[in-house]
Amino acid sequence: MSISRSRSEQLYKEALEHIVGGVNSPSRSFKAVGGGAPVFMKRAQGAYFWDEDGNKYIDYLAAYGPIITGHAHPHVTQAIVEAAQDGTLYGTPTEHEIVFARMLKEAIPSLDKVRFVNSGTEAVMTTIRVARAYTGRSKIVKFAGCYHGHSDLVLVAAGSGPSTLGVPDSAGVPGSIAQEVITVPFNDIPALEEALDRWGGDVAAVMVEPIVGNFGMVLPKPGFLEALCRLARGIGALVIYDEVITAFRFHYGSAQTYAGLPLAAVEPGATTSARFAAVEPDLTALGKIIGGGLPIGAYGGRREIMEQVAPLGPAYQAGTMAGNPASIRAGIACLQVLRQEGVYAGLERLAARLADGLAASAARHGVPLTVNRIGGAFSTHFCSHPVTNYDEAQAADGEVFAKFFRLMLDRGICLAPSKYEAWFLTLAHTDDDVSETLEAADQALRSL
Numbered sequence: 001m002s003i004s005r006s007r008s009e010q011l012y013k014e015a016l017e018h019i020v021g022g023v024n025s026p027s028r029s030f031k032a033v034g035g036g037a038p039v040f041m042k043r044a045q046g047a048y049f050w051d052e053d054g055n056k057y058i059d060y061l062a063a064y065g066p067i068i069t070g071h072a073h074p075h076v077t078q079a080i081v082e083a084a085q086d087g088t089l090y091g092t093p094t095e096h097e098i099v100f101a102r103m104l105k106e107a108i109p110s111l112d113k114v115r116f117v118n119s120g121t122e123a124v125m126t127t128i129r130v131a132r133a134y135t136g137r138s139k140i141v142k143f144a145g146c147y148h149g150h151s152d153l154v155l156v157a158a159g160s161g162p163s164t165l166g167v168p169d170s171a172g173v174p175g176s177i178a179q180e181v182i183t184v185p186f187n188d189i190p191a192l193e194e195a196l197d198r199w200g201g202d203v204a205a206v207m208v209e210p211i212v213g214n215f216g217m218v219l220p221k222p223g224f225l226e227a228l229c230r231l232a233r234g235i236g237a238l239v240i241y242d243e244v245i246t247a248f249r250f251h252y253g254s255a256q257t258y259a260g261l262p263l264a265a266v267e268p269g270a271t272t273s274a275r276f277a278a279v280e281p282d283l284t285a286l287g288k289i290i291g292g293g294l295p296i297g298a299y300g301g302r303r304e305i306m307e308q309v310a311p312l313g314p315a316y317q318a319g320t321m322a323g324n325p326a327s328i329r330a331g332i333a334c335l336q337v338l339r340q341e342g343v344y345a346g347l348e349r350l351a352a353r354l355a356d357g358l359a360a361s362a363a364r365h366g367v368p369l370t371v372n373r374i375g376g377a378f379s380t381h382f383c384s385h386p387v388t389n390y391d392e393a394q395a396a397d398g399e400v401f402a403k404f405f406r407l408m409l410d411r412g413i414c415l416a417p418s419k420y421e422a423w424f425l426t427l428a429h430t431d432d433d434v435s436e437t438l439e440a441a442d443q444a445l446r447s448l
């Protein structure tokens, strides 16, 4: 079974002439799934894509996470149209920025103050600068396989695209910079303890995806985040959560306030805020969903730390496009949709049906498959062991994934072209979409 994608192939040839690798983000290339032309999409609506050859796909890529409402959601689209009609860029503050900052602060109480930027990369990069400015220290601890964007410091042992394409340590990052990063396995408290014992006084921050989204979806083990926060603070370092994927993905808030986060046992009767206080970060980086599909990033945290940032403090961060009215208004509209009753329960129900169905189908056909689901997102690792860290994710079978990816694509199901990326449900997906996807997956798994 194969559908024609001749126009995509033609466009890819042209793109290769003008755009490096034919793509504007390496993750979009099909290098890790057997090569050849990626699919050139022409239009997206709700849960669907149509490619340049007129083929229709059910979309679980969701643009690597931001598209949680479904494509071209009417409320978000209207906000973007109205913003465009009012002029796309002012270079001055606007009231919408205040409205949006308030919404983020209400949903994520650790944000005393925020600043808007243009991408997750910028948000993370700036949290590191601010942490260094605040502590007067230079080293950062990160976890193997966590991806924090493409700024120099965090392109060390990076998951997602870099890992997919075999460049987890990018060329062009000077050794002197890489030396400022200490990498530790995710979910490994003794290894973190050892690293902090060794480098303690030099460490400005410990940075983590509190729920990993970049070597599959991986939860912290119970007590891991509490230990991380306690150990970091014990040596005077800050805790930075990269919530670029996780904010507003699992509930109206972020991982640091998510009831599904496995925490160590708390005192009986502890309040919700006491429950989460032990895992609250000093700084948080945001992106993806908060832009409603337009480019955005944001970072925020404790007042005295954020006040290191210019014009109040000595840490410089700026941006011609930062806080642009279209992204801000799309973000407000997206959060307005997400705070409606039942939104997350619906995402979770569909994702559970799909993830459980895939696992059952794989078992029926004798295909080893580990499905890690968290709320409305999950990952599929072709292996029989649990995936709780990067090594275990790397050990999953990439060739089988590549085959599965192609079989699904030919059946009209669009996944990310990497064994490390997640499947994301949107508000536009229906039970019929899930049934169609399970039918396609059953055929694909049978013929692996």
Ligand SMILES: Cc1ncc(COP(=O)(O)O)c(C=O)c1O
Pocket: 119, 120, 121, 122, 124, 147, 148, 149, 150, 209, 213, 214, 242, 243, 244, 245, 287, 288
């Ligand atoms: C956890 C995480 N942090 C940072 C980034 C970088 O965000 P962006 O691609 O918007 O620069 C990404 C995704 O790309 C991400 O998944």
Ligand SMILES: N[C@H](C=O)CCC(=O)O
Pocket: 025, 026, 027, 028, 064, 065, 147, 160, 161, 214, 245, 421
């Ligand atoms: N997994 C990455 C971000 O979450 C993928 C985005 C990209 O590399 O283009």
